[in-house]
Amino acid sequence: MPFDPDRVTTVTFDSYSTIVDVDAAAQALADRVDDPEPVSTLWRLRSLEYTLVANFLDAYQPFYEMNRDALRYALDVFDADVTADERDEILAVYHELEVFDDVRDGIERLREGGYDCYVVSNGDPDMLSSMIAHADIGDLLADSISADEVETFKPAAELYRHAAARTGTPIDEIVHATAGWYDVTGAKHAGMQGTWVDRKGRPWEPVAGRPDLTVESIHELADALGV
Incomplete structure (x- = not known):
């Protein structure tokens, strides 16, 4: 289904790799x-896999503990003396990761255009609090919504439906x-429109349909919404 900007009243963002x-x-x-590169790659992969298995x-x-276990495993695989x-x-x-350049200005455009903006993340509340502070976007967000609130990770539909209820917005x-x-x-399966923020020009994964919209930055999403 093509992206329908006229249906959108609320924008939610993932945190890690998006903000x-x-x-x-x-x-x-x-x-x-x-x-460090293969260790880092395995660390991220196992962190994701652990959340899926946990579901x-x-x-x-909490995701911070999942991430801790994944890091330990990755270091052990490569016999790192740490x-x-x-x-x-x-x-x-993870409390002070580099913020993408378009984040603050892009979200500010959306807010000024009348859209309520939220973060919906696997990250636990402490992680999200520090990430939002470090990214300097707290004044632009209506709230942040953590998987910890339902003890279920993405891409389970339960988390996206919980997020819709928290925002007070019909999920569609x-x-x-x-x-x-x-x-x-996961977002599309639950009833949201899904925008893929493809900052690195990677091919789309050939499973479970296509994004409603693909952008390289938050500014392109603002453009698509006409703000």
Whole structure:
């Protein structure tokens, strides 16, 4: 289905890889691991996989703890000599990841155009609080909504439906903007419009349909909404 801007009254955003750059986490590994890139890649992959498995096994724990376990596994796979304290220091980078350049100005355009904006994330409340403060967008957001509130991770429909209820918006009047392909498909499955924020020019994953809209920045989403 093509993107329908006339249906949209509320915009929700993912957090990691959409507002802040998780690739910057590799920098936190650079002083402790000879080749940080494969460790960082495996860390992110396992972190996602753990959340998906947790949904099916009813084994929820806050995302920060999932991320901690994933980091430990990735370091163990590559036989990295990193202490528990050093792991915590690496993990703490998630509180201060680099913010994409278009984030504040792009969300500001949407707010000025009359759209309520929210963050909907797997991140637990403490992570979201620090991310929003670091990104300097707290004054632009109506609220943030965490998977911790329903103890269920994306792409489960329950989280998106909970987000719609929290915003007080009919779910089909929300467009969810995210860099995660599984997040796009999860939002669409739940009844939202899904916008893929493809900052890196990657091919779309050939599963579960297409995004309603693909953009390279939040400014392009604002353009599509006519603000």
